[in-house]
Amino acid sequence: MAEHTEGLDELDLKIxxxxxxxxxxxxxxxxSRVGVAERTIRLRVSNLRENGTLSIVGVVSPMKIGLNVIAAIQIxxxxxxxxxxxxxxxxxDEVRFVALITGEYHILSEVCVESNEALSDFIVQKLNKVTGIERMNxxxxxxxLKNKFNFIREN
Structure with a gap:
């Protein structure tokens, strides 16, 4: 398992x-797999969700729902x-990710749209109207080639 993180023990990491x-x-x-009571797992998962360590969601493939163009935009x-x-x-709505970053650009975002034309429309009609943008890439x-969501690795 991964190194222990503050507040998480080996059982939390296994869960x-x-x-x-x-x-x-x-x-x-x-x-059954970790050898503890079901109630223990239920309580641990509840705590992991409450403290923001765990969110259980369905991850939708953008391409499977018609969002065929994905662009990373440095701003x-x-x-x-x-x-x-x-x-x-x-x-x-088109923006699925926003982060402040270091380097020449200050913000990294990811956009999912239907087509190249939709990307062009998004940039011209919406992105160009956002306050404070000086330039973008x-x-x-x-x-x-890889899109993973598993951050806990086994040794």
Missing amino acids: LSFLQDDGRMTFKEIA AASRDQLEQCAKELAEL VIVELKI
């Missing part, structure tokens, strides 16, 4: 490992409008 591979795995099955924003810029980006993902 997280099972759930990252199969978010629908029953508490009973997890309990350089004016320093005094950086927070406002990031907030406005996060409110756009649009990187279209041609082929996804």
Whole structure:
């Protein structure tokens, strides 16, 4: 298992490992695999969810629902409008990810749209109206080779 993280013990990490591979795995099955009571698993999962360590969601493949163009967009924003810029980006429906980053650009976002034309429309009609953007670099993902959500690794 991964190194211990503050507040997480070996049992928490095992539970997280099972759930990252199969978010629908029953508490009973997890309990059986790790050798503890089902109630223990139920309480641990509840605590992991309450403290923000774990979210159980269905991950939808954008391409399977018609969002065939995914673009990473690096944004350089004016320093005094950086927070406002990031907030406005996060409110756009097409934007699925926003992070403040280091380097030449200040914000990294990911956008999912139906087509190249839709990407162009998004940039012209929405992105260009976001407060504080000085310049951007649009990187279209041609082929996804790895897209993982399992962060806990076994030794």
